Amino acid sequence: MSVIGILTAGGDCPGLNAVIRSVVTAVGAAGSHEVLGVLNGWQGLMEDDTRPLGREDVRGILRAGGTILGTSRMDPYVHGSGYASVRATLERNDIEVLIVVGGDGTLRTALRLSEEGIRVVGVPKTIDNDIGATDVTFGFDTAVQVATDALDRLTTTAEAHNRVMLCEVMGRTKGWIALHAGLAGGADAILLPEFQLPLDEVARIIKGRHRRGRRYSVVVVAEGVVPPDDVHPATDAFGFERLGGVAYRIAPVLEELTGFETRVTVLGHLQRGGTPTAFDRVLATRMGAAAAALALDGADRVMVAVHGTRIESVPLAEACEGIRGVDPELFAVARLFFG
Numbered sequence: 001m002s003v004i005g006i007l008t009a010g011g012d013c014p015g016l017n018a019v020i021r022s023v024v025t026a027v028g029a030a031g032s033h034e035v036l037g038v039l040n041g042w043q044g045l046m047e048d049d050t051r052p053l054g055r056e057d058v059r060g061i062l063r064a065g066g067t068i069l070g071t072s073r074m075d076p077y078v079h080g081s082g083y084a085s086v087r088a089t090l091e092r093n094d095i096e097v098l099i100v101v102g103g104d105g106t107l108r109t110a111l112r113l114s115e116e117g118i119r120v121v122g123v124p125k126t127i128d129n130d131i132g133a134t135d136v137t138f139g140f141d142t143a144v145q146v147a148t149d150a151l152d153r154l155t156t157t158a159e160a161h162n163r164v165m166l167c168e169v170m171g172r173t174k175g176w177i178a179l180h181a182g183l184a185g186g187a188d189a190i191l192l193p194e195f196q197l198p199l200d201e202v203a204r205i206i207k208g209r210h211r212r213g214r215r216y217s218v219v220v221v222a223e224g225v226v227p228p229d230d231v232h233p234a235t236d237a238f239g240f241e242r243l244g245g246v247a248y249r250i251a252p253v254l255e256e257l258t259g260f261e262t263r264v265t266v267l268g269h270l271q272r273g274g275t276p277t278a279f280d281r282v283l284a285t286r287m288g289a290a291a292a293a294l295a296l297d298g299a300d301r302v303m304v305a306v307h308g309t310r311i312e313s314v315p316l317a318e319a320c321e322g323i324r325g326v327d328p329e330l331f332a333v334a335r336l337f338f339g
Contacts, residue, residue: 009041013139014276015284016067021058022288043074083116122303129176133319134305138284143271151185158216168247171222178222193224203257
């Protein structure tokens with residue numbers, strides 16, 4: 001029987017298990033293929049670390065965060081010799097097509113591998129919601145809900161103590177989480193990588209609030225915002241900037257500009273962990289079923305995508321052309337409520 005492989009690579013994301021469950025269930029219902037899970041992302045494909053997946057293996061995982069397959073940031077083109085690094089695993093396990101669930105970097109690697117010989121179907125995955133060619137990605141809704149809940153809590157303590165609260169959320173190069181959470185949580189200012197709001201303007205907003213009797217402020221900061229000293233963080237072992245903590249560098253500047261006590265909360269990996277929202281469970285399930293159908297139908301170099309309310313397929317190359325930034329019109333709406 002032919003084999004469909006599936007792997008999850010890059011950062012974890014709420015909804016990954018829902019995708020795996022959906023793929024396994026849909027392929028099992030067709031009855032023509034088996035599903036082989038590749039463990040720990042590209043690393044498992046390079047090291048032939050796999051496990052068969054059947055219906056019983058995925059029962060009960062819909063509500064679970066993380067991924068039962070594990071993940072890593074290894075890349076066959078960075079940490080190996082490209083297609084040659086994975087060829088033996090593909091051939092030994094008779095993998096006919098590979099369903100790759102990942103972000104923009106993972107999908108670019110999948111595209112390169114497909115050009116060298118392996119049939120690929122992509123599923124976009126990122127809490128940052130910045131993958132091109134799709135309107136939304138699963139995991140984003142969960143991350144925004146976590147951040148919004150945090151803002152609701154921070155607002156009450158900020159008001160009680162007459163403080164300025166900075167809440168740092170994820171967003172390496174694009175500020176989707178910061179913008180949506182800031183809008184939903186009633187933030188008084190939102191700092192995004194796409195739209196660099198000068199700190200003296202933020203200070204003016206905060207001081208204006210205090211003059212009007214609102215003696216507290218809540219500011220959302222995306223982790224990818226350029227810090228005041230313009231010193232960028234070091235990179236990790238996989239070549240990615242190790243972000244997190246930019247709000248701690250912004251806080252003393254705002255405190256000096258405003259004269260108001262300023263505190264920082266960095267949400268970090270709290271946004272990626274835990275139970276996915278109902279929206280993300282449904283979206284991930286639909287995407288997994290669509291990916292399975294494409295794999296069974298012989299599709300290659302495609303990615304499932306959300307267009308409006310429909311799940312459609314797009315060329316994988318289109319999804320890899322660039323990451324998607326925040327709509328300026330939406331940011332303009334958010335600015336109406338600053339202060």
